Amino acid sequence: MRIVVMVKQVPDTTEVRIDPKTGTLIREGVASVMNPDDRLGLETALSLKDAAGGEVIAVSMGPPQAVDVLSEAYAMGADRGVLLTDINFAGADTWATSYTLGKVVERLAAEEPVDLVICGRQAIDGDTAQIGPQLAEHLGWPQVTYVGQVRSEGDQLRAWRRLPDGDQEVLCPLPAVVTVLDTPGEPRWPRVERLLEACRPRAPLESWNAADIGAPADKTGLRGSLTQVVETFSPKTKRETRWLEGTPAEQAAALVADLREKKVL
């Protein structure tokens, strides 16, 4: 199977802070890591390769330093990494991001057919969970979301979706896009010797720009974005303490009346 895995570099925190002046994420002092769901996506791809052979290609769109997540993917066992980096990609919303990732898949598929694209369910910074489904739309491929386990069956994929009320088993034709949130086992550890190999000039880690994937400037980055962020801010919380007087029954009645007035009940 030829599998493309999308991996995003994210800040190593779920408590994203926003600069009140610029409205952008505060990245200073926060280390960057591979998005946790993408580690699961890589494990899923590598397990499929272990079972049936093939090739695993990790793809990341981001600034030049995002090559670190591709080195890590290579150290985990990916065969190749492609970093998409271009000033034209800056300011992309999810639509422009998924368009750009779709163009990479199209270029890779033109080299040799791609059977499967794996995304994490969501990134811990953007948190929209939109990229996988949008990417499937751009490619015109079927999609299976919330996947916890997969098995390759010829030109089909059997997937088990983890839904709130139980698992759902799905048989899907290939090529397809899946988004994963779990794996049967722990993701494998990166191997030190491959991490060292990834730093060598001849490592199979490439860097592509907009021209390499034939992506016009008006379809990528801020220009290609369908949404515009008007303002970004941390919600202000207000605390108010009121002491209730009287017997416990009177206090309970006053509390219920107050909550009803505030439309909490």
Ligand SMILES: Cc1cc2nc3c(=O)[nH]c(=O)nc-3n(C[C@H](O)[C@H](O)[C@H](O)COP(=O)(O)OP(=O)(O)OC[C@H]3O[C@@H](n4cnc5c(N)ncnc54)[C@H](O)[C@@H]3O)c2cc1C
């Ligand atoms: C108007 C607007 C402007 C923005 N400007 C910027 C900006 O200037 N700089 C900035 O950093 N962000 C910016 N963003 C955020 C950016 O759009 C999102 O980070 C990006 O689209 C991915 O969305 P997400 O994080 O919600 O991913 P999700 O949909 O939650 O991610 C799901 C999965 O998709 C894959 N994936 C997501 N992003 C990538 C990626 N880049 N490379 C590889 N795989 C990926 C991963 O497998 C991930 O697990 C902007 C957003 C908006 C709406």
